[in-house]
Amino acid sequence: MKIANFSVQTEQHIGLVIDDQIISLTALCPEEFPACIKKFIERSGELRTRAEQIIEQRVNDHAIFKLSEVNILPPIAKPDKIICVGLNYFDHCKETGMEPPESPVIFSKYANAIAGHNDAIEIPINSTEVDFEAELAFVIGREAKHVSEEAADDYVFGYTIMNDISARDLQFQDGQWSRGKTADTFAPFGPVIVTKDEVGDPHNLAISLELNGEIMQDSNTSNLIFTVPKIISFLSQSMTLMPGDLIATGTPPGVGMGRNPKIWLKNGDRMNVSIEKIGTLSNHVIA
Structure with missing residues (x-):
């Protein structure tokens, strides 16, 4: 569905x-x-x-x-929580110069960052280094607290696509990621939520991002470091997850900051994020 x-x-x-x-x-x-x-x-x-x-x-x-x-x-206008996992593909860790984490790296976005399919992504006036990140995201289906990895799939409603837009200059100026990750329109997701029965195994899906017709990211969710059940169990030990909570699982290699020369989003750019069995999330960029 x-x-x-x-x-x-x-x-x-x-x-x-x-x-x-x-x-x-x-x-x-x-x-x-x-x-x-x-x-x-x-x-x-x-x-x-x-x-x-x-x-x-x-x-x-x-x-x-x-x-x-x-x-x-946007499939959900105001989720109670928008939780993201950073550094969750080995090759992405390498391109950012960071060691693979021993446990999930967690940060949050806020409701002001939500945008939908075909919506504009706005470059903030205080940033010149805005980046793209294709991500598989999942939606919690029922209240989850102290969930084991073995039982975690029972708490997933379905899957969607997120583009974790990031202002890298703000992200690294601050020493923590909130300001650089949650500017207005920095959490486009959709266009649909696909129920988990239709997706099947979430850890074997082709994922890609196309920028102005050129493939930037091209990978598979089989390369995730921490799986969906691991993420749910990890989070639920300290916080109660609620129906409609949106959780993004991290991005594969190929982001703009990892390239030489670096590629930053600019006015007029168009991005298409595609994930097998889910579809394509499209957005354009305005300054």
Whole structure:
């Protein structure tokens, strides 16, 4: 199941993406499916079955839209938490000159950083070294506290794509990463959340980033240092993860700061982040 948050004119919907169309659950049954994916996640055991039943019984023209006709929104408008894992591919550690970590390196982004598919990424006025990072992200499906690695998959709702935009000059000026990682629009993600049953093994997915038509990053999630279950278990020992929390798993090699000469994002650039079985997240850059 590929679920998306979208708008048509002034009306907001949640819907299921099938090929080049999206079927609005909100249009079919607004009393059961308000336009909020987070609420869908919180009741996913009940609502997933209900969504399948409704689509089989009641699909009609007023609930079917072409993807080209709608505005795809960030799947979750305001997650309780946006947690990111740094230095989680060996080759990325090498290109940044850092040793592979012994445990996950954790930092956070805030809701102001959220952007959606086809949204603009804004270069802050106080940065000249803004970078890109293709990442597999996952969404927590139910409250998780003190979870073992063996049980961790039970707490995943699904997977999506994030581009962990980073102002490297601010990141390294400060000695910690918050300011450089969470400027406005620095957490574009989407365009859909794909339920875990449809993704299968999250540790065997092709992942790439294309900048202005040129491949910058090209890897596979099999190269992750810390797996999704390890990350969930590690985090849940000290914090309670909640439905709708968004967790990004780190970026493979090929980022702008690791190149010679370095490549920084500039006005007019366009990025496409693609992950196998999920899709492509596209964004353009404005100064």
